[in-house]
Amino acid sequence: MLVTRHLLWSGMVLLFLLGGCKKKGPQTHPATPLMKQLKSEEADKRKAAAEALGRLGPKARPAIPALANVLKNDEDNQVRYAAAAALGRTKLANPQVAMRALTLALKSSDADMRLAAVKAIGNMGLAGLPAVSILRVMERDQDEDPRVKAAIKVTLRSMY
Numbered sequence: 633m634l635v636t637r638h639l640l641w642s643g644m645v646l647l648f649l650l651g652g653c654k655k656k657g658p659q660t661h662p663a664t665p666l667m668k669q670l671k672s673e674e675a676d677k678r679k680a681a682a683e684a685l686g687r688l689g690p691k692a693r694p695a696i697p698a699l700a701n702v703l704k705n706d707e708d709n710q711v712r713y714a715a716a717a718a719l720g721r722t723k724l725a726n727p728q729v730a731m732r733a734l735t736l737a738l739k740s741s742d743a744d745m746r747l748a749a750v751k752a753i754g755n756m757g758l759a760g761l762p763a764v765s766i767l768r769v770m771e772r773d774q775d776e777d778p779r780v781k782a783a784i785k786v787t788l789r790s791m792y
Contacts, residue, residue, distance in 0.1 A: 661694055663685060663695040666684050666685050667685075669681035670685075675708040675710065678702065679710050682715045682717075682718045683714050683718065685699060687721075690722055692721075692722050696719065699730075700732065702715040703719065704737075709744065713745065716734060716748040716749050717748060717751065719734060727759035734752055734756075734763065737749035738767075738770065743777035746770075747783055750767065753787055754791075764788065771784045
């Protein structure tokens, strides 16, 4: 039942993004309804909205502060991972806000959250350069998760 609802919701989001649900009157930015959905009480809807915003890429610029807020404050880890990935896909749209949130996520006690943040920073390209010093410290940490270390190596190689 939950999977069916998630698939149905994801399909509706995609239909909207592809233009199948156009409203008459003034056009709204495609990120606007998705930003509202980030505040849903249902985690699967918040996750679907974050994923859809990530697919918008740099066009999701108005949603970057909302995604950063979700990354910092959402109680569901899957939603937070999706927000981190979405921030990484926004590229150079608003790198300061995105990097601030992702840098905080690098300090998480959750290895999967750190992994999502490292991958997102890697997707940002040169906009991720402010995180290099933190990534280098993490790379040398003997207690760091091996998956995170491997992602750090890939990210650092992609920047240089």
